[in-house]
Amino acid sequence: MTAWGRFISENRGPLLVTPALAVLVLMNIFPLLWSFGLSFFKYRANRLQEPEFIWFKNYFKVLTDDRVWNRFQTTAMVVSIDVLLQLIVGFLLALMFEKQFPGRRVLLMLVLTPMMLSFVAVGAFFRYYYEPTFGLLSQAIKSITGEPFILLASPAGAIAGIIFADVWMWSPFVMLLVLAGLVSVPKHLYEAAEIDRTSWWRRFWTITFPYIRGLLLLAILFRTIEAFKLFDIVFLITEGGPGTSTETIAVYVYRVAFQYFKTSQSAALGYILLFVVIVLTNLYLYFVRRRAEEN
Amino acid sequence: MARRRREIGKAGWGRTAMSAVISFIYFFPVLWIILTAFKTHTDALAIPPKFLFTPTLENFANVFSRAYQRGGEEIDTHFDLFFFNSIFIAGTSVLLALAVGTLAAYAFSRFPLRGNDTYMFIVLTTRMLPPIIVIIPIFLMFRVTGMSGTYAGIILLYAAFNLPFTIWMMKSFFDEIPPEVEDAARMDGSSEFKVFFKICLPLVKAGLAATAVFGLILTWNEFLFALLLTGMQTRTVPVAMAQTIGGDIGVRWGLLAAIETLFLIPVVLVTFLLQNQLLRGVTFGTIRR
Numbered sequence: 001m002t003a004w005g006r007f008i009s010e011n012r013g014p015l016l017v018t019p020a021l022a023v024l025v026l027m028n029i030f031p032l033l034w035s036f037g038l039s040f041f042k043y044r045a046n047r048l049q050e051p052e053f054i055w056f057k058n059y060f061k062v063l064t065d066d067r068v069w070n071r072f073q074t075t076a077m078v079v080s081i082d083v084l085l086q087l088i089v090g091f092l093l094a095l096m097f098e099k100q101f102p103g104r105r106v107l108l109m110l111v112l113t114p115m116m117l118s119f120v121a122v123g124a125f126f127r128y129y130y131e132p133t134f135g136l137l138s139q140a141i142k143s144i145t146g147e148p149f150i151l152l153a154s155p156a157g158a159i160a161g162i163i164f165a166d167v168w169m170w171s172p173f174v175m176l177l178v179l180a181g182l183v184s185v186p187k188h189l190y191e192a193a194e195i196d197r198t199s200w201w202r203r204f205w206t207i208t209f210p211y212i213r214g215l216l217l218l219a220i221l222f223r224t225i226e227a228f229k230l231f232d233i234v235f236l237i238t239e240g241g242p243g244t245s246t247e248t249i250a251v252y253v254y255r256v257a258f259q260y261f262k263t264s265q266s267a268a269l270g271y272i273l274l275f276v277v278i279v280l281t282n283l284y285l286y287f288v289r290r291r292a293e294e295n
Numbered sequence: 296m297a298r299r300r301r302e303i304g305k306a307g308w309g310r311t312a313m314s315a316v317i318s319f320i321y322f323f324p325v326l327w328i329i330l331t332a333f334k335t336h337t338d339a340l341a342i343p344p345k346f347l348f349t350p351t352l353e354n355f356a357n358v359f360s361r362a363y364q365r366g367g368e369e370i371d372t373h374f375d376l377f378f379f380n381s382i383f384i385a386g387t388s389v390l391l392a393l394a395v396g397t398l399a400a401y402a403f404s405r406f407p408l409r410g411n412d413t414y415m416f417i418v419l420t421t422r423m424l425p426p427i428i429v430i431i432p433i434f435l436m437f438r439v440t441g442m443s444g445t446y447a448g449i450i451l452l453y454a455a456f457n458l459p460f461t462i463w464m465m466k467s468f469f470d471e472i473p474p475e476v477e478d479a480a481r482m483d484g485s486s487e488f489k490v491f492f493k494i495c496l497p498l499v500k501a502g503l504a505a506t507a508v509f510g511l512i513l514t515w516n517e518f519l520f521a522l523l524l525t526g527m528q529t530r531t532v533p534v535a536m537a538q539t540i541g542g543d544i545g546v547r548w549g550l551l552a553a554i555e556t557l558f559l560i561p562v563v564l565v566t567f568l569l570q571n572q573l574l575r576g577v578t579f580g581t582i583r584r
Contacts, residue, residue: 017402017408021414097314099310113322117325125325218581
């Protein structure tokens with residue numbers, strides 16, 4: 001073997017990984033470090049002024065800003081209701097598809113479609129359905145109550161509208177995970193329970209639930225990470241309004257960065273978000289590994 | 296590979312009927328958009344909503360060229376360009392990510408580095424982080440280097456955007472091949488290149504296809520990066536669609552529905568083909584079954 005060949009086979013791991021890491025460093029790590037640096041300066045991207053080093057002032061400003069805390073509260077509320085509803089709807093859908101029946105494959109596809117769609121398309125759909133005069137949903141509700149239904153005009157309604165769209169889009173994701181858990185329950189356990197005439201409820205808690213617990217947890221974490229970043233749907237359905245009542249933290253960072261052009265402040269805020277996401281991702285991977293070991 | 300075969304209970308036509316009704320309701324928002332695409336402007340705004348109507352293809356023609364004012368001259372909307380951009384940008388960036396990412400995934404799976412898990416974690420984090428954080432410096436970076444609004448810039452960015460997904464997905468497929476297969480080939484004197492290209496790659500063909508298609512959908516649907524970093528010449532469909540909503544047409548929902556329908560059809564078809572890989576795809580290969 002030539003020296004060159006030996007070098008390749010001894011370092012094949014690092015050699016194969018390098019191109020991928022290079023792309024990630026260029027397009028992800030480097031920008032991240034840049035914005036980390038930026039978060040210590042006073043800088044606006046739309047001015048020619050030289051950046052001025054101001055230590056932790058941006059972080060201080062961001063963390064003591066009532067508006068930021070308010071956006072965090074909005075986000076926390078949206079995320080918790082959103083994820084909870086996704087769990088419930090996803091779970092019920094999974095129970096429906098748990099068994100094999102004629103036409104299951106086609107029907108499953110109908111339900112799985114929403115999560116493959118683009119946020120822009122979904123946002124546009126629901127804007128159309130919420131439209132007060134001819135929107136499908138507004139008309140349906142008007143025909144029942146007799147009152148015109150203007151969902152997006154009130155803060156609570158606007159939040160409900162966003163959550164409704166997101167739940168519709170992402171419940172199938174929860175369904176997929178729960179379904180994977182449900183079909184992994186060994187059939188003989190059910191047969192034994194059948195003989196013992198256990199109630200449905202008891203059978204569920206003692207047999208089914210232990211098999212889906214792990215996946216349910218992963219579903220919650222995954223959806224929480226994603227919902228925390230909620231941007232496109234809000235941007236398209238309400239643009240954060242009415243007022244700032246639906247401005248999630250991601251939308252707020254976007255505004256600070258690209259509408260108010262407080263570039264370095266938005267970088268500081270971004271880093272606080274990053275911290276939250278890293279904690280959640282770590283938790284997610286921890287449970288993925290634990291599940292892999294159990295299997 | 297001995298994999299426990301999952302048993303699944305059986306239910307009859309009763310379940311089919313119930314599921315059909317619920318699935319249909321669930322799918323209805325998509326179906327209604329597709330129907331709206333075939334309606335005239337008056338039908339689309341009808342109160343009460345029209346379920347039966349004479350279909351028209353007018354909206355689809357209007358997607359590509361239409362009059363911006365009543366009675367005005369028909370103007371090219373450049374939507375043919377935007378569709379081309381979406382396909383071209385998604386295709387190229389996914390190929391790039393696949394080429395680079397598959398090699399890395401193979402290494403992560405077969406020749407673990409010191410701190411392998413840490414690398415994998417960093418890779419995943421770059422994908423989980425809110426895009427808004429990276430986009431600020433990328434925006435500045437693109438402005439300085441003049442990459443903003445060019446194909447090269449957005450393609451490179453999307454390749455990086457797809458890379459973490461590709462690496463995690465492909466690693467999960469490589470992990471499923473027993474190492475003995477390769478070791479046997481090495482024993483016979485096959486070179487590393489041969490082992491990878493002739494033995495491993497054919498075994499993960501299905502995985503490559505699934506990863507590529509998922510990457511295509513993710514990129515096809517992406518909005519925020521495209522909004523901030525593409526120019527008039529490189530604009531993709533989601534951005535053009537969003538601008539159509541807020542912009543020139545006011546409430547011409549039939550037209551918007553037609554754009555959406557054209558945009559959705561490939562995704563709906565692909566969802567059907569991918570059904571068995573969907574779970575793995577949406578969890579970045581972290582959950583296989």
